[in-house]
Amino acid sequence: MKRLIILLHLINITTLTILSQTESTHYLLPDFADGTVIMKNGTKNQALLNYNMVTEEMVFYQGEQILALAAPTLINLDTVVIGDRKFILNDKNKFVELIHNNVYKLYVEHNCRVLPPGKPAGYGGTSQTSSVDTYSSIQSGGMWYKLEVPDNFEIKPFKTYWIDDGSGSKEIRSMRQLRRFFSKNRESYNSYMKDNKVEFDDYESVKGLVDFIEMNSN
Numbered sequence: 318m319k320r321l322i323i324l325l326h327l328i329n330i331t332t333l334t335i336l337s338q339t340e341s342t343h344y345l346l347p348d349f350a351d352g353t354v355i356m357k358n359g360t361k362n363q364a365l366l367n368y369n370m371v372t373e374e375m376v377f378y379q380g381e382q383i384l385a386l387a388a389p390t391l392i393n394l395d396t397v398v399i400g401d402r403k404f405i406l407n408d409k410n411k412f413v414e415l416i417h418n419n420v421y422k423l424y425v426e427h428n429c430r431v432l433p434p435g436k437p438a439g440y441g442g443t444s445q446t447s448s449v450d451t452y453s454s455i456q457s458g459g460m461w462y463k464l465e466v467p468d469n470f471e472i473k474p475f476k477t478y479w480i481d482d483g484s485g486s487k488e489i490r491s492m493r494q495l496r497r498f499f500s501k502n503r504e505s506y507n508s509y510m511k512d513n514k515v516e517f518d519d520y521e522s523v524k525g526l527v528d529f530i531e532m533n534s535n
Contacts, residue, residue: 343370343371344369345427350366351364352364352365352400354394355397356395357394357395370428370429370474371429371472414520420482421482421527421530422481422486423480426476426477426479428474428475429473431473432470432471432472433469433470475518478520492517495526502534505533509525509529509530
């Protein structure tokens, strides 16, 4: 009971209505999973956790409510562990997942775009160019806090990477920026790319590239 009381002080008072995970594809994980919220003072709190890629919040499942970790918790947060996955807050106060930790520290930021239905176009097609929107206008109406994604809206996950080579963390948003980051390791980079297809939004694919460069560079 004492641990539950602590958790209730750590999380946002905003309550959310639970829907089926199969309907909530803006979550990082297919289901809420056992995890641990670790504070800087060493306190550990067990919870069912998931990450909302739209609101960029780590959310906590308690009974029939979902609560988001609030600012007082985030200030004192060290690590969130879900299974064998570790998440921290970076310098921009964004949740990022640590996916490689050696000479290079590689983090991935999980996000998604929300695309509303396209407007009718010529020849029976549709165009989303003029109707593409971000989640903010939807969130302002409270829709995301009901965890409702309309059936005719499309969710497009995307990744942003952060690499730290010991001189500070660098933001990577494209393969071009990744290639530029490894300009001093061009031979290893080109060697790996010659034999492997790297998909930027597949973090395991990017992790493989970083691992290869790390092992084959002086």
